Amino acid sequence: MRADIQVGATFPDYDLPDHTGVKRRLSFLQGRDPMILMLGRGVYCPKDRQQLMELVRFSAQCDVGFTRIVTITTDNLILSNDLRLGVGAHWPFLHDPERIIQQDLGIQEYTDPHNNPMIPYTFVLEPGLRIFKLYNGYWYWGRPSTAELHQDLRDITRRIRPDYQIDTPEMRAKWDRGEKEDFYPYGQSMRQVFIRMAGAVAQFDDPEAGER
Known part of the structure; x- marks a missing residue:
């Protein structure tokens, strides 16, 4: 991972096509709310599917908690939609088959030259794409549980919402x-x-x- 991508830094405002083929900036998708950003391996990875299914269940809480979710993989448009529809997700899936993020962040998963994915990271972002927490999910247990995400989002909400109390x-x-x-x-x-x-x-x- 690039040295400047750490807690407190601003995550790059990548501009990538979504599951409908329309380019979207991360800042546009985030708006003024916290955001969970999942960088995944793609449709072939059972760990990604398991994490996504947990996020699908958690997403109803994110909706009423005014929190955005975005997933990015190195899949193409068709495979990105296969994954999104297959797990029942309703949030934006961005696809990066050119591996812009992989190369820019230095997160090539070099142990898998066949698929050449990104090392799967999950970022919890404050408004303004400010990094609050990052999780390295190369091994499944490195990925955040929904309980951890709940705690992260509680801490962020307490910090950013003047009417929290x-x-x-x-x-x-x-x-x-x-x-x-x-x-x-x-x-x-x-x-x-x-x-x-x-x-x-x-x-x-x-x-x-x-x-x-």
Whole structure:
């Protein structure tokens, strides 16, 4: 792994085609929310499928917890969709058959020259693609359990949501004064909140451009 990819650093804002063939930037998919980013081997790997099936079960909690999930593999468009549909995932799958990420991050799994995958990593990202935690999943037990992800996301949410504890006199006073900027959705439209909860990527607004 490249030396600068560590906790506290900003993960590169890669721009790759999704499962519909449309190029998407990671920052666009993340928006203003935490994100679980899974870099996988691909459709042939049973460890990836097992992790994805656990994430499918966990994803309902991510939806109501305002957390995004993205998976990236070195599969092509067809195989990426085979994997996504096969495990029942509803979040974006980006594909990188040219191995841009593998080469840029220095994570070639050199022990498998036949498939030439990435070493599977899972990143938990704060808003702004800031790395909160990373897990090396070369061995399956190196991958995060859903309990670990729950704890990571609790810690992130406590840090980034000013209304994490609304039962303080200060927060109640702000609400009573009509100062709603520190309360979810922090001035965003509920339309976009629900679009992101539904995973309707084609309708996402660019978080840097404001609502169109």
